[in-house]
Amino acid sequence: MNKQEQAEKDYMAGIKYKDIAAKYDVSINTVKSWKNRHGWHRGSSKKDASPPKRVHTKPEKGAHKKEDTSDKLTPSQELFCQLVGGKRMPLYRAYMIAYEESEPSVSTAMTNSSKLAKEEKVALRITKISEEEAAKHEWSLDKVIDSLTFLHDEAKADVYQYGVRKANTDAMLNSLDRITNLLHISDEGKRAKAEADIAQSKANEVNSNGSDGNIVIVDEWSDDDDTDD
Structure with a gap:
């Protein structure tokens, strides 16, 4: 040629x-x-016609590209989901890393990341990654609840055996709060019962110490400071 x-x-x-x-x-x-x-021709009916020029628009700084409407995630979306669901990274920080090419500001990242995380396919992907991460470490809601229940019961037993102290009551109430939150229990009855148990335990301790006649107990549950001889 x-x-x-x-x-x-x-x-x-x-x-x-x-x-x-x-x-x-x-x-x-x-x-x-x-x-x-x-007689060169480029396949156009018009002689010497040149192919149409492609116009590339530069994306606005700080804004992520328009996302595909299909179920498939873009590479940036996938990275965002991995950082949030797998690394437990804050939304805005994950967004800044996933879309660093557009150099988003912190305020832009905070706004856009919140919207992105609410998109159905992104939210589902984050949930799936979180579940996979939990399974990898053999964690589950049941195991967490079991551990917190164990802590609650041990703290409660300590209250009965050694009396009311800040350490055991804090452990008991904190574990109860966490169990309530994880199970989304709106009824305050369980907490009220736990607090009643603590109050009863303290009352029993007061009665037990007061029976020997040598220990003076100040009743913190009443408004007066009178004590029994």
């Missing part, structure tokens, strides 16, 4: 006159002459 035939193939591929001329070390007029002499 000679130089003119190679140049024709380049022309048919849409390469510009000046680029063809430079490639084959000839003038632009020579390329045009070859084109006219041999």
Whole structure:
């Protein structure tokens, strides 16, 4: 294949006159002459018609690209989900990493990350990753509840055995709070019962100490400071 035939193939591929001329070390007029002499055409009904130019719009700084409406996540979305669901990273921080190419500001990341996390396919992916991470470490809601229940029961037993102290009451109430939150229990009856148990335990302790006649007990549950002899 000679130089003119190679140049024709380049022309048919849409390469510009000046680029063809430079490639084959000839003038632009020579390329045009070859084109006219041999009747080169690029497949358009209009002679010498050049392919339409592609216009690329630069994305607005700090804004993530318009997301695909299909179920498939973009690479940036997937990374965002991995950081949030797998690494437990704050939304805005995960967004700044996943979309660092657009250089989002912190305020932009906070706004956009919240919206992104609410998109159905993104939210489902984050949930799935979180479940996979929990399964990998053999954690489950039941195991967490069992551990907190154990802590609650041990703290309660300690209250009965050694009396009311800040350490055991805090442990008991904190574990109860966490169990209530995890199970989304709105009824305050269980907490009220636990607090009643503590109050009864304290009352029993007061009665037990007061029975020997040697220990003076100040009743913190009444408004007066009278004590029994």
